[in-house]
Amino acid sequence: xxxxxxxxxxxxxxxxxxxxxxxxxxxxxxxxxxxxxxxxxxxxxxxxxxxxxxxxxxxxxxxxxxxxxxxxxxxxxxxxxxxxxxxxxxxxxxxxxxxxxxxxxxxxxxxxxxxxxxxxxxxxxxxxxxxxxxxxxxxxxxxxxxxxxxxxxxxxxxxxxxxxxxxxxxxxxxxxxxxxxxxxxxxxxxxxxxxxxxxxxxxxxxxxxxxxxxxxxxxxxxxxxxxxxxxxxxxxxxxxxxxxxxxxxxxxxxxxxxxxxxxxxxxxxxxxxxxxxxxxxxxxxxxxxxxxxxxxxxxxxxxxxxxxxxxxxxxxxxxxxxxxxxxxxxxxxxxxxxxxxxxxxxxxxxxxxxxxxxxxxxxxxxxxxxxxxxxxxxxxxxxxxxxxxxxxxxxxxxxxxxxxxxxxxxxxxxxxx
Numbered sequence: 560x561x562x563x564x565x566x567x568x569x570x571x572x573x574x575x576x577x578x579x580x581x582x583x584x585x586x587x588x589x590x591x592x593x594x595x596x597x598x599x600x601x602x603x604x605x606x607x608x609x610x611x612x613x614x615x616x617x618x619x620x621x622x623x624x625x626x627x628x629x630x631x632x633x634x635x636x637x638x639x640x641x642x643x644x645x646x647x648x649x650x651x652x653x654x655x656x657x658x659x660x661x662x663x664x665x666x667x668x669x670x671x672x673x674x675x676x677x678x679x680x681x682x683x684x685x686x687x688x689x690x691x692x693x694x695x696x697x698x699x700x701x702x703x704x705x706x707x708x709x710x711x712x713x714x715x716x717x718x719x720x721x722x723x724x725x726x727x728x729x730x731x732x733x734x735x736x737x738x739x740x741x742x743x744x745x746x747x748x749x750x751x752x753x754x755x756x757x758x759x760x761x762x763x764x765x766x767x768x769x770x771x772x773x774x775x776x777x778x779x780x781x782x783x784x785x786x787x788x789x790x791x792x793x794x795x796x797x798x799x800x801x802x803x804x805x806x807x808x809x810x811x812x813x814x815x816x817x818x819x820x821x822x823x824x825x826x827x828x829x830x831x832x833x834x835x836x837x838x839x840x841x842x843x844x845x846x847x848x849x850x851x852x853x854x855x856x857x858x859x860x861x862x863x864x865x866x867x868x869x870x871x872x873x874x875x876x877x878x879x880x881x882x883x884x885x886x887x888x889x890x891x892x893x894x895x896x897x898x899x900x901x902x903x904x905x906x907x908x909x910x911x912x913x914x915x916x917x918x919x920x921x922x923x924x925x926x927x928x929x930x931x932x933x934x935x936x937x938x939x940x941x942x943x944x945x946x947x948x949x950x951x952x953x954x955x956x957x958x959x960x961x962x963x964x965x966x967x968x969x970x971x972x973x974x975x976x
Contacts, residue, residue, distance in 0.1 A: 565589040567608035569599040571617045582670040596620030615644035630659040728801045817855040827867040849897045866946040877914030911969035917962045
């Protein structure tokens with residue numbers, strides 16, 4: 560309900576009402592009148608006045624009680640109230656001002672004085688409203704700039720750190736991978752020579768026969784190629800992780816580029832894989848992927864990966880909390896990732912967990928800057944605020960959260976193709 564442009568006069572004296580109404584109307588104000596406090600309260604509920612001239616002494620609810628009720632109501636507490644009274648003693652003035660009135664007009668009143676005071680307080684109210692609006696705008700802009708700075712700093716620091724780690728890993732990994740194949744060839748040659756020695760065991764020097772006898776040579780010849788194969792698989796795995804790290808924290812260009820969101824999701828899951836594994840009695844967190852056939856999307860890949868990281872890490876946190884608190888909502892801890900084309904122009908990525916869910920109050924504030932439900936030191940309240948800004952402002956998309964207590968939470972990310 561917004562403030563209207565009329566002045567409400569409340570007085571039980573018809574003569575006062577008539578004189579004040581005519582004076583204010585002649586000065587260009589729209590006026591409405593009420594003869595008692597109860598009527599005034601009913602009128603205000605239907606339409607908010609810009610200002611109220613309120614008589615103190617009235618039958619039924621007097622002016623002080625009427626003012627108290629108006630100031631106790633959030634929708635009417637900001638309306639300027641000017642008391643009109645013949646009680647000019649200091650005690651009554653202090654009482655009225657302490658209840659929230661902005662001014663006093665003594666009776667009998669001068670019409671010019673009433674008009675001047677009404678006009679002044681309406682101007683003050685307008686200036687206050689404009690100032691509050693500007694403060695809200697500046698505060699919102701400051702929060703958005705703060706989030707953007709934090710996001711850019713996090714991306715920059717993360718990119719430098721991950722790129723450095725990936726680079727340092729790359730050289731020794733490449734060395735190992737390039738040397739495994741020659742090592743396999745050398746071992747194959749040595750194996751052949753040792754097998755020939757075994758065939759001529761009786762002709763070998765006694766010292767060599769003793770060494771063979773003390774060593775399970777057949778097992779070594781059989782197991783050594785398996786060891787090398789395991790080492791090769793492990794190095795390939797480390798190489799994949801290194802590539803995923805570089806892809807995850809890739810430096811965004813000034814323009815959007817084509818990107819496969821499935822690769823971004825998989826790279827993020829690979830980095831979080833250690834958190835998905837069982838810890839103590841807590842079982843593995845299962846990830847169920849249902850990927851549809853999607854075109855590449857024009858985006859900033861590093862920023863999009865950061866969104867995936869924040870949401871997936873929060874899902875893991877939620878499932879860990881469920882397990883630690885002993886609230887076994889389901890037999891397994893599960894994260895479901897589903898992608899689809901919601902229409903010809905938009906794709907949707909859904910990330911859902913079967914954790915404890917959240918209340919409606921928390922859901923309404925989940926994207927607010929600095930809002931967090933995590934313990935001190937575990938959350939900054941910026942992750943989802945940054946995710947919202949990246950999706951909505953940077954990519955022109957939308958992000959929604961659906962949650963049911965004791966059933967889980969789903970984030971739906973909509974991106975224009």
